[in-house]
Amino acid sequence: DAKTTQPTSMDCAEGRAANLPCNHSTISGNEYVYWYRQIHSQGPQYIIHGLKNNETNEMASLIITEDRKSSTLILPHATLRDTAVYYCIVRANFGNEKLTFGTGTRLTIIP
Amino acid sequence: NAGVMQNPRHLVRRRGQEARLRCSPMKGHSHVYWYRQLPEEGLKFMVYLQKENIIDESGMPKERFSAEFPKEGPSILRIQQVVRGDSAAYFCASSPNPPSSTVPFHGYTFGSGTRLTVV
Numbered sequence: 122d123a124k125t126t127q128p129t130s131m132d133c134a135e136g137r138a139a140n141l142p143c144n145h146s147t148i149s150g151n152e153y154v155y156w157y158r159q160i161h162s163q164g165p166q167y168i169i170h171g172l173k174n175n176e177t178n179e180m181a182s183l184i185i186t187e188d189r190k191s192s193t194l195i196l197p198h199a200t201l202r203d204t205a206v207y208y209c210i211v212r213a214n215f216g217n218e219k220l221t222f223g224t225g226t227r228l229t230i231i232p
Numbered sequence: 233n234a235g236v237m238q239n240p241r242h243l244v245r246r247r248g249q250e251a252r253l254r255c256s257p258m259k260g261h262s263h264v265y266w267y268r269q270l271p272e273e274g275l276k277f278m279v280y281l282q283k284e285n286i287i288d289e290s291g292m293p294k295e296r297f298s299a300e301f302p303k304e305g306p307s308i309l310r311i312q313q314v315v316r317g318d319s320a321a322y323f324c325a326s327s328p329n330p331p332s333s334t335v336p337f338h339g340y341t342f343g344s345g346t347r348l349t350v351v
Contacts, residue, residue: 155339164236164323164342165275208274219265219288220325220340222275 124148125209130227139196141226143209146190151213154185155220156194158205165208165222168194204230235259236326236343237306244349245314253309253346257326263287264307265325265340266299275323281307314350321345 126144133139145154155170169176169183171192176183182195196203208225235258245251257264266278268291280288281301292299296314301307311318325340 157339159275162321162345164325164344166342167339170339219277219280219291221277222267224274 124211124221125223127207127209127223127226129224130229132229132231133196133199134231135201136198139199139203139228139230141194141196141207141209141228142191143194144191145209145211148189148211149213152211153213154183154189154192155210155212156181156183157208157210157220157222158203159208159225160202160205168207199228199230201230201232204228236261236324236341238322238324238343238346240346241344242347242349244351246351247315248313251311251314251318251348251350253311253322253324253348254306255309255324255326255343256306257324258341261326261328261341263327264301265327266307266309267323267325269321269323269345271320278309311348314348316350319348319350321347 153170153172156168157165158168159165169178169181171183171185173185173189185192206225206227208222210220237256239254243251255264262283264281267275268278269275277291279292279299283301284303296312298310323342323345325342327340
């Protein structure tokens with residue numbers, strides 16, 4: 122069962138910020154929001170995760186709404202290499218629960 | 233994806249043959265997950281293994297597919313009597329000991345995958 126909803130595709134101009142939304146209105150209190158991406162023909166790559174506070178690392182920023190029902194992944198200065206499918210996943214931060222991938226957002230960076 | 237090694241990268245099998253896909257997890261990781269990605273589709277969980285144990289095989293097809301993770305050596309995903317519908321990319325991921333309430337989970341590390349083509 123899909124726990125997240127993402128747009129099917131998005132375009133972003135090179136050098137601009139790419140903002141990828143995700144709805145997770147049924148998220149539980151112990152579930153984190155994870156973002157992965159899959160560049161063509163490669164294995165998925167972990168980007169970032171968070172619980173309720175905004176998070177930032179060298180790759181991206183994650184903004185989670187106060188009610189935790191949605192979040193936005195921000196790639197601050199998109200490059201052509203950021204063209205990929207981006208997956209938003211909710212998962213409890215402990216235990217053996219598997220990662221369940223949805224269909225993701227296909228982000229295309231336009232030169 | 234450095235660290236999780238999958239081989240072969242590409243595998244071609246004729247219908248009815250067996251396919252063996254190997255996955256060596258990152259050093260220190262004792263948990264392995266297999267995913268399948270059919271052409272133009274998302275990743276689907278297949279099986280989760282610890283050393284010598286299958287923890288969750290809820291995504292494995294009931295027939296022809298098996299997986300193991302022996303005490304020594306890589307994890308093996310085995311597909312017997314392959315059919316054209318088995319053509320897909322098979323990805324392996326690994327993680328260290330499962331997180332608990334005091335040990336946070338920072339995501340799996342995926343390998344580069346094995347692309348199986350059945351002709």
